[in-house]
Structure formats: structure tokens, C-alpha cells
Amino acid sequence: MTTTPAVLSTAQPLSAPARPELTGGRRVGVLLSHGFTGSPGSMRAWGEHLAEKGYAVEVPRLPGHGTTWRDMNTTTWSDWYAEVSRAFEKLAAENDTVVVGGLSMGGALVLRLAADHPDRIAGIVVVNPAVATKRWDVRLLPVLKHLLGAMPGIGSDIKKDGVIEDAYKHTPLKAAHSMMSAWPVLVADLGNVKAPVLYFRSTVDHVVDELSEPLILDRIGSTDVTVRRLENSFHVATVDNDAQRIFEESVAFVARVTEG
16 A cells, blocks of 8 residues: 655645735736745745735645655656646636746746746746756766666755755656756747746856756747846755845836736
């Protein structure tokens, strides 16, 4: 008999309804997606900040996350994208307009969503999004994933003292191969992304290297793109020293792109 791994308390999804009395009478939804091997815990404070301003917020827990890394190895990019799509459709059905945002792989997932639904998304906020890597061992993943279950984890790349990300201590290789196999198709489709973009990028990031940013900025179809450098945070900037800046600038961005 198999049992379902328990979901960590910090990994519980966040869902908050719109408060149109705070947003000029319009119902505005915001979807936030966490990253690879992470959990909603890395996005919770951001989501709560947006909810306090009156926005409907959905922070889903991606399948295979928030339990065990072995559980994640049974899931794929398609599973994660399906959950992000489900959250988006919920927001779209209940609100007048929707903005999407994501951290790392979550950034890639919402860019995929924006490429697939260019006329349904009002804006995009990404924090250190990943769509490529220069790591040489990635080329070995098709073989390694059958030989090893996991490698050392990539979580908790945080500059702020005393802050630890609720992420797996291992990188599940089958899941990693699935994610990276989806990247080239996404990059090829970035021209379909038309919504305004707010792009946060840490100047020091030990997880996502320098290949992703030029690929995204050179190929994206959006004509309204704002890049913000985060000088005092590492990869998981949503819980690092620049978190409040991300929260405040994203609130202003959401207000701008959803004006009636």
C-alpha cells in the first residue's frame, strides 16, 4: 500500500478573492508561480501583499512540490503547466483581467501561459526566470536520470541572513530533464508574448546563469518591457533583501496595466 506524502505546512497554496472596492471597482486577478523544487512559501508574502491591495491572488502548489523530491520525479513540465493553467482559468472566470508572475521556473511557466494566451493576459512579472543554462552536465541528463535519482539541490540561494527557502535539498533528475526539454519550445514561442513585462533580475544569482535574460529580452514580442536590477538579493529574491521592492513595484505595475 502506498501513501501520499504529507504536504508541508509552508507549502500550502494561497487563494484570496478580489476586493474591487480597493481597485476602482474592477476585479483584478494575479497568478504567482513558485520555482523548481520550491513551494508557495517563496511566493506567499508577495501574494499576501497583493491581496492586501485588493487583488485576487492564486499561488498554486505545483504537482510534486512541497512533499518529497522522489514525488517530484514522477511529475513533468506538463503537470506543472496544467496546474498553472488551472489557476489562471479560475482567476479569468472570476475577474475582469489577470496579471501573471513567477519566480525562476515559475517565470518560464507564466511566459508559456502568456505565449499561449496573448490576448487574455494584461501583464507579466518575472523574477530571475529560467529558459536556458550553460551547465555542461545538462547534456548528460537523458542518461543520468536513469542512473541517479537526484543530485544536490539548488534551493535557498538567498543573501539575507537567517532566511531559508522551503525547497528540496535534492534536484530530481527526471523532473529537471522534463523542465529543460520544454525550454527550447518556449524560447521559440516568445514572440507570441505581447503583454507588458516587468523583469526583475538579481545581479548575483547562483542558480540561473546569464543565458536566459538575453534570450528572453531578444525574442519576446512585448514592446513594453521594464528591467529592474536587484543589487542586494540572490536567486530567491522574493524572500531576500529586495523582496519589498518587488512587492511595491509589482503593485504599481499591476495597477498600470489593468487600468480600465
